Amino acid sequence: MLGRRELLTLVGAAAAVTLVPGCTSGPGPTPSAPPTPRPASTAVDADRIAALVEAMPKRSVGDLAATRLAPGLTPPTNRWFSGLVFGEQAQPVFPLPLGVALVEGGFEMWLPQVAVSEKAIIGQRTAGMTLTTAGVSSALVTGYDVASVTIELRDAAGAGVLALRLTQGVPGVSVTALQAVSVAAQVPWTGSGVATVGTTSFGVRGGQVSGQDVRLAAGEAAVFFAAPPGVDPATLREHATPVTGTSVTWESGEDTVSTSLSFGTATLHVAMPHHEAAIVDPGESLGSYPSVYGPLTLRYAATLTWTAPRWPVAPALDLSGLSEADRRTIADVAARDLAATRPAPADTYFGGKALYRESQLLSIAGQVGVDATNQRATVTAEIEAWAQPGAADERATRCFVYDEAARGIVGLESSFGSELFNDHHFHYGYFLHAAGTLAVDDPGLAERLAPVFDLLAADIASPQDSGLFPALRGFDVYAGHSWASGVSPFADGNNQESSSEAVNAWAGLMLWARARGDAALEAQATWLHALEAQTALAYWLQPDLSAFPGYTHRIVGLGWGAKRDYATWFSPNPEALLMIQVIPAGPGMTYLAHAPDQIPATVAEAIGAGGFARTYADYCLMYASLADRAGAIAALPQVSGIIDDGLTETYVTAFVLSR
Template identity: 45%
Template sequence: MITITALNRTLTGLVATGLIGLLVACSAAPPAATDAPSPSVGRSGAEGDSAGVLGADQVGPLLQDVSQAAGKDLKPERLADGLVPPTNKWFSGLVFGDTAQPVFPLPLSFGVDAKGFAFGLPTVTTTAKTIMGGYAPIISVGTGSGTTWTVTGYDELSVTLEAAVAGKPVGSVRIAEGSPFVSFTAAGSVALTSNLPFAASGTAWSVQGGAATYGLVTSGQVSGTSVNLSSGQTATWFAVPDGGNLETMAKLAGDPLKATSASYQVGDKATTTLAYDTTNGGDTAFAAMPHQAKSLVDAGDPIGSYTSSYGTLTLYAGKKLTWTEPLQAARAGLDLSRLSAAERSELADAVKADVAALKPYPADTYFGGKALYRDAQLWEIAKQVGADAEAAKLKERVTTQLLQWAEPKGCEVRDAFCFFYDTRNHGMVGRTPSFGSDEFNDHHFHYGYFLYAAGVLAADDSGLAEKLAPVMNLLAADIATSPANEHFPARRNFDSYASHSWASGTAPFADGNNQESASEAVTAYAGLTLWARASGNHDLEVEARWMQALEAASARAYWTDFDTSDPVYAGFGHKVLPLNFGGKRDYATWFSAEPAAALAILLIPVSPSSDQLGGDAGRIAENVKEGIGSKGFEQQYGDYILMYSALAGEDARQTALKAARSFDRSTIDDGNSYSYLLAWLLSLKP
């Protein structure tokens, strides 16, 4: 039986569409605790700007001492030599596998084949279980029979593909997240063809494609379905937004996009700036997603909007998209300072029982990491409730296991409980993989648990931090290096535009990449923050806090607390959206059809840093009601839902506490414990 520990799972071999079916009220919040670094770090805060994080100068020497091996051939069939394989990106499907998959640089969809490239605004349809915004090849541009494609460059938001016919380059295409433009620059004289005839209209050419108008600007020659370019000339196509006009878009399209970048600042909030740089330094257009539109900075007036499966995208003209998000606390453990003597005694007894029932650690990187996190939380509870013998046993148990995983050459002497550097795919991989982690699925989920546990145990132990650092810093680099270097891609999983991570390594899906367990993603970056503090890496801490803030905001905006007043949700029959792809959103999971699974995948592990789960008491109650259905809390995954239910207010907490004390402990997930379940509920007391 698959348990909730089999979460997110971007299953290897599942292909394409159709395989899956997916704060303001007065209520309780997760326990308050300081978000300041531990005293050993010697900092009063993590304020700062974007900086280099775990660069080649830091990770290069570490890699010389760690086990290395060539990992799986992930088939980066369309990647230029010299580029680090871009796993876990929104465009990974363009790179890996025998056939290129469509991708979704919202507001557009885009794809390539042996005839050329195509793009278009997705037609968004909503059913009771699915919001579909799939590939829409409305405008097809022919580059020649037998065209082959190679990704020759990528940066924060954009990707560049070179088209070649009979081995000779024809030109290159650039697309970018948030951009309504698709630009082709000719490598020589080339005659492109279009499936639809573009007619002259002012300073541009245009055609009606489906429900939208599409425009084209170029200094080349356009005649109906033909576009003739000389070497170095560019043609840029675009979709005219609702409420916009062709001339405004044509002017912006005339200065093609050449590069994109991201920067951030962490102070009293997290500020993100995405820069769209054009060839001549002029303005371009970019679409703000719903979560960004609520807190834009200096955006000016909108110039139109687009419908997407994620809600209404608002289009602006300019060079930079800037918005803010509230910071989220990264806490080592629950705050149990308000417990009564009787409650502390009750918890101490629970800890003794849980410690007595502990089993050997799993050998794979998911279950193994999650068990370390679970025991680190048990240790935090034991220390606070006077279970001193159990605390000592837990500290020794977790420390010993972390040190084993952290042996740089561990994979040279054993086949489990170790990591090696994959020289083929440029990343850290566990010798015993799970859920396709050797294909780079879910690295942030897995490594976040290790980093969380290491951050907790080493918070006040600089000696332990020093021993763990070589391997833990490489796990951190695998998901947080910035900017990219020859060893790791930049922030492997994290997408600054979408403001969340992508879980699939190669994205072999016609609906784009996906993420399921948004809550584990938030926990991953909280764990990264805790490890950064324990190891004294200020720049890593700033970056981790930024990523945690954005991941938490998107988790609420698109997974658990989406704005049902947006027209895209009309007809959708559920309260949560467990599985989000680039071009599709499903009320479904990879592992179970049960409503409890659909909710619990968005809660796990209900960590001390899971503040994103709080907020609207009414919405929490609705989510819980749907999740437990007619079965109540006494079912698989019910422990997580019971904990979540207490965030709906003091009455709900009291009800949950009563239920917890008679809970069937055999149903508690192996990444959780009865002690933590009880401690969580008690820590919420006003």
Template identity: 50%
Template sequence: MRPARRTMLAGLPLGLLAAGMTGCKDRGAASAPSSPAFTAEEVDASMTALPPLPEPADLRALRLGEGLVPPTNRWFSGLVFGEEPQPVHPLPLSFALVDGGFTLGLPTVVTSERTLMGGNSPELEVAVDGAESALVTAYDEASVTMTLRDGSGIDLATVTIAEGWPCVALRASTGLDLTLSAPFAGEDPPTLAVGPHTYALALEDGSLDGAACHVASGGTATFLALPEGADAAHLATLAVPLESTALTRSLTEDAATTTLTYTTAGNGPTAIAAMPHHGADPSADDVLGTYPSVYGTLVLREATELTWSAPRREARAALDLSGLDDAQREELAAQVALDVPALLDYPADTYFGGKALHRDAQLLAIAEQVGAEGPAAALRERVLTQLRRWTEVGAAAERDAFCFAYDRTNRGVVGLTPSFGSEEFNDHHFHYGYFLYAAGTLAADDPELAEEIAPVIDALAADIASDAATDMLPVRRVFDAYASHSWASGTSPFADGNNQESSSEATTAWAGLQLWARARGNAELEELAAWLLAHEALAARTYWTDFDAADPVYDGFAHQVLPLQFGGKRDYATWFSAEPAAALAILVLPLSPSSDHLADDPERVRRNVAEGTASGGFDQQYGDWLLMYSALGGDEERDAALEAARDLADEHLDDGNTRSYLLAWLMTR
């Protein structure tokens, strides 16, 4: 379905922002901080139980410091992997490592009919005398630190960037001369205008003479991008080198809350830019300025913390058919009897193989609820046999398909046979989310089955979601807390940054993780999964399906959805098809029983469907997913979709769907 990745509106519940000192936080929005879901000992045991991957992919982690876990699926992965470093996009800035130093700049956002472009903007170059190499030597929740070295491998300086931080901070390890691409002028602070943008420089133990800057050993030079009309003198006092960032998460019955703490040298406040989903008010009295970005207007405030909330979403193992009438149940039973014998052999790769398990687990749940006893018995044997095949712990030592191994070089679980670049850590949450959802569904009332398959399913859960500090896996491999969504590319070999397309498969992954945690009786993991699902769903609506067209960034954009999101670009495009139906389908499939976030704005659903079906109606590839999504537009739309679904040609049913599930999903709207 996808090639290898070489790699707010009415009804939209935005996050609640409290950015500032502790006393400014909305204390009613959060419960006590959540407990970790994984321990290092559990993660290490899960990974060592799997056979080693025989031939790990060479991801070319050429710029990674010793002792660090390879940071796949991060917003900054392009700094680490590949022959040459790629630019990265720590909003509001862009940043790039170049020969002898680095560049930074505020992107100029250009909107066209199909694309929002805000790519790398090297408006200011900083040449570091003697620098010949750079390594990523530290990273955490939102920040990354690089070390610049001379030809002998001696450290010259560290350079720190962070999401939401309008600064780049250099700390000299020795007396250091910098050459700037243009001279700064003035004092308190010195500034540089480049086109429409202005940059300030805050020096500690340093001196400046136009474009020549000297920083003493231990001194710092912090470059700050100023918002239009900002108080440069005040903002320069906030341009304090960043030491680290950290995350705290919590849950209430209704909301999942995140706090990112930005710790500076001296523990003073800094300036933090909030994205639209963080819920900031651009007109608030304490706003220091705003920046345009491809994701919408960013709001800058003086703060030590950024806090926001997302509405909780319910994870459901299966459709609830208890409200159907006798005629509907009879129709579904008859359809199940047709669908089960028509199922094809299971695919061997982790994407289509997992997708088929998820499909069959949902079909089984329907069969058992409508009393289709014969087909249900046959399907239960089929799907459990296949699930047990995938979850044989040592199988990868004996065969090359339908099994998982541990990649000791790149630090993660890789399925055999891989697909869509999964051996390079592309799309793991998409693939493994289907396994987690199927396992959570099948083991929901079967603790013995849960215990039997746990060694491998727990390993898949850890691969994408572990929050333990261990050298076996990165922390929450795919999930970006600041952006509140996942990144799909393992190594991010793109000048536009990392990317994600299928926001719906991402939410399915976290719903599946929650169902698996529930089947295992693991309250801490269930809480982590609920937090992930809530935030991924918020971001999916804010940036993929229900974006706020009133934001100036969308002026001139001619489409209702944005399927392909990069760090510095957003495209009305997909990796696999130019058809409008595909652009919408990839944002809604597999319409699991937990896809409630797609239904929040019925009017937007109707507009999205009108665009997605404009060139071929529902009688085309992905027509089944579009019919299901269209039912979220209202009762009339649901009734029409159900009638059309009965006559939809078999060729328009996706391999991850069945007509039984299509009909049952529509009947339960």
């Protein structure tokens, strides 16, 4: 239902199905963010999903090792803070503009120092403020919501000592004493609550300051914060309000979506460049922090509100404007592709891509008058095989199970660490896109696929934490994009490589919602699609890199919490760098045509003088066609026979000719 305000609260529920914004287990800050109404009835509503989960085989495929998570919480995979929860050693996390790490007896906070090389923009760990409390021996994540996480520091007996809240966009750590304590810094505070470590000036608001110590009574809160370069922390002190919970509201209009992230109270927070470009009611700037994503503008307000363009999403390419000659060309290629035999992989990544590929081929064939009746029956049978709820009790591939420990859907033949919840939105986006395309005019097929495919949708996009699935598993509302690593065992934070497959996930969700007649889920998918496309352009495909003159490339391959790399996980070749920001170049990825004047130089960097006759260059050619149709048509013969497994020659030809 476009034009209607939708509300989401993302929480870690202390009880399996209890929805409490910003909750913690045990004593801690009382959330001030108001409870959010449940979303409108949808195919992924918690009650309906519970019945679907009940019908699925139950199996733990991968051990997430959630060693620092309070009992009862839904495991927070694919979050900016996942490294705090999983694995033997807690990893640093990066709630911009800060870096924060757990250390013996407490925590350390710092402002990453930006260092630039030809292929990397790195937020180096600098000398930071270390804050410790006597008796602290362990740490446990006890709650999380849309943009913050609560960590309880405990003593040897398991009693809570301090509750820390880290919040995306907030340059301070909110600390609440769970008993009377003294928090010690490694340097003394001035009378105005200011201390300097290295080149960073820190401030504190709350408690009783005495030398290096800040004494807090039980239940008392303080904020330790870092000031922007050149700004006296004392001038910001009264604005450093403790955050007690975050929530989000969004609204989808005809041309844009609007997102409002609430911090529960007016406090210091920063806007990233994509916020700044479309911010609503920005207010006074209080300074700026450097970061690997560009300057972060500091303000004081209760909410951060920004807009993002909406991009049209269709199930198939629109070939209605083609000439008869072009239609005959596509028809000839489609006849060959339909006659060919292509593998149907059994894992969730390549299996989903294959279904997506075949659904697009069938759609194009239908538009150019090529009979594909037999092939449609084959593809329909294949996708229905994946959609059998109990298939995992009968076979070891082409099936899904529900992992009760991890709280999610996992394919039995996993790939790229999907058993640890890596890349679920990439994988399931292909399945949902294929289903939405094949069932666009076939409600009976949608109904047959729904018992499993609604669970795939819930796995990546549940609108609330139901206890069976987390809310929006990998999507970071503040950052405006998804995170791909399930458990994030990295010192640079979480990461995402394929911005385009992330956008494709929400296009697929939108198409599936349409096939299901689910207006509420379609509206949610529209919002996610708009935000992910906005940041895909801003930070990966068409980034403004003017703040990083030593970085010599036009695109970014990997975005992390603390760095950006001209690299991929699978290839150092320039064409692979561009491909992974374009794949699958689907009909729901119209944002790729943004700023066509930038496209030729980006393609030239990827392809060089060697032409398109190489692996992955089919995607580069399709991207090139968005700015130079004639040149791309002339180059089409170069990619013949070198087509990615997510494409057909039919699709590449139709894409280029329909520009």
